[in-house]
Amino acid sequence: xxxxxxxxxxxxxxxxxxxxxxxxxxxxxxxxxxxxxxxxxxxxxxxxxxxxxxxxxxxxxxxxxxxxxxxxxxxxxxxxxxxxxxxxxxxxxxxxxxxxxxxxxxxxxxxxxxxxxxxxxxxxxxxxxxxxxxxxxxxxxxxxxxxxxxxxxxxxxxxxxxxxxxxxxxxxxxxxxxxxxxxxxxxxxxxxxxxxxxxxxxxxxxxxxxxxxxxxxxxxxxxxxxxxxxxxxxxxxxxxxxxxxxxxxxxxxxxxxxxxxxxxxxxxxxxxxxxxxxxxxxxxxxxxxxx
Amino acid sequence: xxxxxxxxxxxxxxxxxxxxxxxxxxxxxxxxxxxxxxxxxxxxxxxxxxxxxxxxxxxxxxxxxxxxxxxxxxxxxxxxxxxxxxxxxxxxxxxxxxxxxxxxxxxxxxxxxxxxxxxxxxxxxxxxxxxxxxxxxxxxxxxxxxxxxxxxxxxxxxxxxxxxxxxxxxxxxxxxxxxxxxxxxxxxxxxxxxxxxxxxxxxxxxxxxxxxxxxxxxxxxxxxx
Numbered sequence: 001x002x003x004x005x006x007x008x009x010x011x012x013x014x015x016x017x018x019x020x021x022x023x024x025x026x027x028x029x030x031x032x033x034x035x036x037x038x039x040x041x042x043x044x045x046x047x048x049x050x051x052x053x054x055x056x057x058x059x060x061x062x063x064x065x066x067x068x069x070x071x072x073x074x075x076x077x078x079x080x081x082x083x084x085x086x087x088x089x090x091x092x093x094x095x096x097x098x099x100x101x102x103x104x105x106x107x108x109x110x111x112x113x114x115x116x117x118x119x120x121x122x123x124x125x126x127x128x129x130x131x132x133x134x135x136x137x138x139x140x141x142x143x144x145x146x147x148x149x150x151x152x153x154x155x156x157x158x159x160x161x162x163x164x165x166x167x168x169x170x171x172x173x174x175x176x177x178x179x180x181x182x183x184x185x186x187x188x189x190x191x192x193x194x195x196x197x198x199x200x201x202x203x204x205x206x207x208x209x210x211x212x213x214x215x216x217x218x219x220x221x222x223x224x225x226x227x228x229x230x231x232x233x234x235x236x237x238x239x240x241x242x243x244x245x246x247x248x249x250x251x252x253x254x255x256x257x258x259x260x261x262x263x264x265x266x267x268x269x270x271x272x273x274x275x276x277x278x279x280x281x282x283x284x285x286x287x288x289x290x291x
Numbered sequence: 292x293x294x295x296x297x298x299x300x301x302x303x304x305x306x307x308x309x310x311x312x313x314x315x316x317x318x319x320x321x322x323x324x325x326x327x328x329x330x331x332x333x334x335x336x337x338x339x340x341x342x343x344x345x346x347x348x349x350x351x352x353x354x355x356x357x358x359x360x361x362x363x364x365x366x367x368x369x370x371x372x373x374x375x376x377x378x379x380x381x382x383x384x385x386x387x388x389x390x391x392x393x394x395x396x397x398x399x400x401x402x403x404x405x406x407x408x409x410x411x412x413x414x415x416x417x418x419x420x421x422x423x424x425x426x427x428x429x430x431x432x433x434x435x436x437x438x439x440x441x442x443x444x445x446x447x448x449x450x451x452x453x454x455x456x457x458x459x460x461x462x463x464x465x466x467x468x469x470x471x472x473x474x475x476x477x478x479x480x481x482x483x484x485x486x487x488x489x490x491x492x493x494x495x496x497x498x499x500x501x502x503x504x505x506x507x508x509x510x511x512x513x514x515x516x
Contacts, residue, residue, distance in 0.1 A: 049417055051413050051416070051417070076416070077413070077416040077417045078416055078417075078419045078420065078421065080417075082417060083417070084413075084414070084417040086410050086413075086414060088408070088410065090408065090410040090411055090413070090414035091414075092411060092414075092415075092429050092433070093433055094429070094432040094433050103415075103418065103420075103428065103429075104418040104419070106419060146414075146418070147417075147418075149418070150418065150419055
């Protein structure tokens, strides 16, 4: 269990602000912290990592106290056994992919873990390349793998996917979930992207002006109060295509994309990014096993 | 060509090499400390390091001469306790040159450190690495162009030094007489031919070393490392 209580005055773009949070994270949990930019999310991660010092705070990881300002205890980032993935990756430009990973090895630690991570994140073909020659998604995978070399128990992710386009993003979400499970990690993810957060995390906290506004659970995809003789799914409009008179709306439901035909009347009010309910006129959804 | 000519040229480059070597050892930690510093005294440290850029070299040479002469307590102590005589000796030239060329070594390295993204060092810390290891394996390898610039400028600047050396070293052939002073001396003696030889060597040297640095820096930037 991780206990986090932190207070720090921040100078955000919108003026001075006080970060004041109190969070408990269970072991193995995937916690997401979301909120508008400038709400103190990244600072919160940096405080947990020990890269920034709070005015007042207490952090306990299991039995180890990482920070206790009342007793002048503050472990250095080196001693906190965390893996931190920076928003802009922070790969070492002078090292190849493999060297970036091996740099992170503890004294005497076997290189086997680097190989294992290179396989999990499918970096084998890129292992001798330098970061400058990699795409954003590839760099992100290296950063993720590097953060795990020391086998930390707590993984901190700062906007890990925000700079990537949709296809690569989905793939990386998959890698993140995979390592979260494979290494029995406790993960804290910071993101302003709600969609990313709902897909990955088991619990969500929203930060607003430095304070936690309220815990949110992922919304049910199947809405409770649907029409009487059917059901409805909630989703996000991705795109609206019209070919002649036929209009097709692409709706993202969960991880699946659905094409729904729409009348010009229906389509007129829709824009990409809208949240919509897709109603089905069937009495009972049927479940068919695919394999 | 006269053996004295080569003796002077050799001395000039020996002085520059010794100064540069010591400046690498002094300049890197100093530049790192200033770049990392968040102290309100940072501007004062920067001003102190940069002072030789704007001061007439004779001012620096004058105070060094006063401080190191056997008449002062420092000079007397050095000579009696350590048996080191720094006025009018090669050792004194090296000391003076270190002060004089310090900004040329420290400034490029400092700006190299400051231009690195801060999160490179932070990433290294979260990977459990000490400050020293981070400096040696992450920071320094990523500011190679700045290091090269600092080393070459410090070397070249020491080769071209005049005022400090004249004050503290005098003009003793084979001991403290360097090329720039020899030029002045030969002109005084109406020996224009020899002065010309010294001057040409310095011009060729200055041009080729600067061209080399710019060439190497361009290659390094292209390679992206």
